[in-house]
Amino acid sequence: MIAENIESNDLAVGHNGNIYVTDPNHKQVWLVKPDGEKRVVDTNEKAGLQFPNGVRLTPDQSLLYVADMRGQFIWSYQVQPDGALAYKQQYFHIHQPDALEMSAADGMCVDTNGTLYVATALGVQLCDQAGRVSGIISRPQNKWLANMVLAGAEFNELYACCSDKVYKRKLNARGANSFQPPVKPKAPGL
Numbered sequence: 001m002i003a004e005n006i007e008s009n010d011l012a013v014g015h016n017g018n019i020y021v022t023d024p025n026h027k028q029v030w031l032v033k034p035d036g037e038k039r040v041v042d043t044n045e046k047a048g049l050q051f052p053n054g055v056r057l058t059p060d061q062s063l064l065y066v067a068d069m070r071g072q073f074i075w076s077y078q079v080q081p082d083g084a085l086a087y088k089q090q091y092f093h094i095h096q097p098d099a100l101e102m103s104a105a106d107g108m109c110v111d112t113n114g115t116l117y118v119a120t121a122l123g124v125q126l127c128d129q130a131g132r133v134s135g136i137i138s139r140p141q142n143k144w145l146a147n148m149v150l151a152g153a154e155f156n157e158l159y160a161c162c163s164d165k166v167y168k169r170k171l172n173a174r175g176a177n178s179f180q181p182p183v184k185p186k187a188p189g190l
Contacts, residue, residue: 003032010107010147012055012064013179018083020064022052029055029066031083041077041085042066048075048088054108054118054147059176059183065091067105067118072096074105074118074127092127094120095136107147107161111173112183117158119145124160140167150175 008021008030017034020041027044029052042049054067057079064077064085074092077085094103104121111117115134116127123145124137139145143163151159155175160167176183 003030003036003038006030006032006038009053010055012057014057014061014079015179015181016061016083020055020057022055022066024051024053024069027052029064029085031085033083041083042088048073048090053106056108056110056116057178059110059112059114061178061182065108065110065116067094067108068103069105070102071105072103074108074116091131092116092118092125092133093131094118094125094127095122095133097121104144106145107149109148109150109158110176111150111171112176113173115173117148117150119148119160121145124148124158137169141165 007023007025009024011021013019019032021030028040029042031041032038049068050070052066053069056065066075073090076091078087080086094105096103100121106119109117114129118125123139125133126135128134146161148160156171158169
């Protein structure tokens, strides 16, 4: 067991062993250190997060992204040397269906270029480093799109869970795995 008394939903494991865990029921983000120490590093009391869900580190592990399922934003935080989070801000403005008052942002993954992939009510939204949605891959069926990962031998296959099925799509990008050493994202076009 890594930690007790956390109602966890999603997690991101850093190369240094720090684990960030979302707790949507209490509107919190937790940090669990490799030695087992745990503490809340963000709450809704600090404004913003309505239902923290997906969580992911950037390729260089300097920022943490948290998806707000009931809101319209992916929030970003600067990761401090001790694992604490600072400079919380609304970073990606996620598109949502007209009839729905939330984005339904769920699982996320990131590629080595720094593009963030977010499972949402509209499909997989691709977010660039400037904080914009640069594309949307439609849902393969009109059902809930949940978690995703860039996997396969080259980490260039996007696997997405949609209801009772898992879909795969090959990409011209490679996944950045936060358990591996941090990588600096390449500038677009290089």
